[in-house]
Amino acid sequence: MIEQVQNPVLEIHDLTVSYDKKPVLWDVDLSIPSGKLVGIIGPNGAGKSTLIKAVMDLIPTNSGYIKLFDQSLGEVRNRISYVPQRETVDWDFPASVLDVVIMGRYGKLGLFKRPRKADKEVAMECLRKVGMEQFSKRQISQLSGGQQQRVFLARALAQQADFYFMDEPFAGVDAATEKAIITLLREMADQDKTVVVVHHDLQSASNYFDWVILLNMRLVASGPIESVFTQELLQETYGGKLTLLSDVSDLMRKEQYPHREAK
Amino acid sequence: MEAFWIILAGSLVAISCGLLGCFLVLRKMAMVSDAISHAVLPGIVFAFLISGSRDSIVMLLGASLIGIFTTFLIEFFHSKGKLQADASIGVTFTWLFAMGIIFLTLFAGQVDLDADCVLHGEIAYVPIDLWITQAGDILGPRVVYIAGFMLILNVIFIVVGYKELFLTTFDPAFAGAIGISTTLWHYLLMGAVSMTTVASFEAVGAILVVALLIAPPATAYLLTEDLKKMLIITTILGAVISIAGYYLAASIDGSIAGAMSAVAGVLFAAAFLFSPKEGVLIKSIRNKSIEVEA
Numbered sequence: 001m002i003e004q005v006q007n008p009v010l011e012i013h014d015l016t017v018s019y020d021k022k023p024v025l026w027d028v029d030l031s032i033p034s035g036k037l038v039g040i041i042g043p044n045g046a047g048k049s050t051l052i053k054a055v056m057d058l059i060p061t062n063s064g065y066i067k068l069f070d071q072s073l074g075e076v077r078n079r080i081s082y083v084p085q086r087e088t089v090d091w092d093f094p095a096s097v098l099d100v101v102i103m104g105r106y107g108k109l110g111l112f113k114r115p116r117k118a119d120k121e122v123a124m125e126c127l128r129k130v131g132m133e134q135f136s137k138r139q140i141s142q143l144s145g146g147q148q149q150r151v152f153l154a155r156a157l158a159q160q161a162d163f164y165f166m167d168e169p170f171a172g173v174d175a176a177t178e179k180a181i182i183t184l185l186r187e188m189a190d191q192d193k194t195v196v197v198v199h200h201d202l203q204s205a206s207n208y209f210d211w212v213i214l215l216n217m218r219l220v221a222s223g224p225i226e227s228v229f230t231q232e233l234l235q236e237t238y239g240g241k242l243t244l245l246s247d248v249s250d251l252m253r254k255e256q257y258p259h260r261e262a263k
Numbered sequence: 264m265e266a267f268w269i270i271l272a273g274s275l276v277a278i279s280c281g282l283l284g285c286f287l288v289l290r291k292m293a294m295v296s297d298a299i300s301h302a303v304l305p306g307i308v309f310a311f312l313i314s315g316s317r318d319s320i321v322m323l324l325g326a327s328l329i330g331i332f333t334t335f336l337i338e339f340f341h342s343k344g345k346l347q348a349d350a351s352i353g354v355t356f357t358w359l360f361a362m363g364i365i366f367l368t369l370f371a372g373q374v375d376l377d378a379d380c381v382l383h384g385e386i387a388y389v390p391i392d393l394w395i396t397q398a399g400d401i402l403g404p405r406v407v408y409i410a411g412f413m414l415i416l417n418v419i420f421i422v423v424g425y426k427e428l429f430l431t432t433f434d435p436a437f438a439g440a441i442g443i444s445t446t447l448w449h450y451l452l453m454g455a456v457s458m459t460t461v462a463s464f465e466a467v468g469a470i471l472v473v474a475l476l477i478a479p480p481a482t483a484y485l486l487t488e489d490l491k492k493m494l495i496i497t498t499i500l501g502a503v504i505s506i507a508g509y510y511l512a513a514s515i516d517g518s519i520a521g522a523m524s525a526v527a528g529v530l531f532a533a534a535f536l537f538s539p540k541e542g543v544l545i546k547s548i549r550n551k552s553i554e555v556e557a
Binding site: 042053056058060074077080081082084088089090093094095096103106107109111112114115139141155159189209 | 432
């Protein structure tokens, strides 16, 4: 079930990626419409993070092409935001919360220019949106996991982009942070921004996303959640992990899926 | 006056090294600087053979190219050969350093370079090694000019590229995503480290330059949690190390470069024990007082 769309904001064509000749992604071909909250879902090692790294041109690809807003990444870089996994950076780095959020302005500043007062104001505004404004002077080494993730989200907001890629933003965060983040992402999608999130929790996935990409080295499905989040397709994605899957199907039956609160 | 020139040369070298060292420490690349400081030796010998003088631009450029080549080799063995990063560092720099030693002994007759001086430096000779123009004017010690020029270059590099250095050090993936080339800034930094090492080796030698690259930033790292303050503290430490090192060496009549590095080590130990935030001693006292209150 791979639904291709008209006027996609992201178009991936025939993408193959490998590490040391070992293929991680095979022949991925998909397109995504604008203004959606999109989940990339699949088991560990399915190539979820690899897919968005390939889109951000952070790793070499073997074949295929990727278009954002019908252009190459280089031409639209200022409209794209990328949030790496929280664990990829050293949180003992000598920097304050505000320092990190202002990094979101660097792309717009260009080479050798220093952040100005306006950039600081944008950064503070973004910290307010994630509920962290009172922590702006705090050293990043003193943050909890959830606070670190909020800081990363604030930095992404400071980029004022139209398209956001987030690698596991819900990994290891507290429930309050997860709720705050998903509310914010929902608001962004409502303003016609597109948000793509790597996610591994099937239970919450059914409530969070309007578009789902099911991935397990090859693309299993891509489409609106109603048509993609079916037991057969999930089974195909997760292969032998049947106990987990029967849990999911129970859950879906109980919850009368699809299920989301009306706006 | 002699003391002044030695201390000035020492400070300029120590500050240059320390400023770049801050970024090396934060990039977890401290040992790469060890590799570079040794690997530039063949570059120094060859540049000397070609240009015939010790203070030419040829020498700085030649050695910095070798330094960049060294970091490239380390990366190459690590990523293509699947060799562990530390083994890759060990293989690369010992081999290049050995080449340097062979060339140095091979061309000993033609080269006015002393192996001992290259390895251990001879900062005590700074005041007598003067820069004399062709007209015969004496402009002061040559090493001070070289070290001063290098410091200005490094300060310009860090001030102008602060944002890029900060970001590529903290979060390379994000830097790449917004279009800042991490590879470019990596090699720019390595080039700066190589040039600084070459400019410093006459003063402190190829071995002790590592102490000046790493010890002051490591000390400053324990004292602050702000990169700008870390750079400032490193600068102050560089001057303190030079002054205290000189008088320590004078009082015991020993090697000045050795004394400077020893002071750097003592300052680090003091920060390790007494730093208000990270100090081991302060922490245990604080924990005790919490126990008492409870």
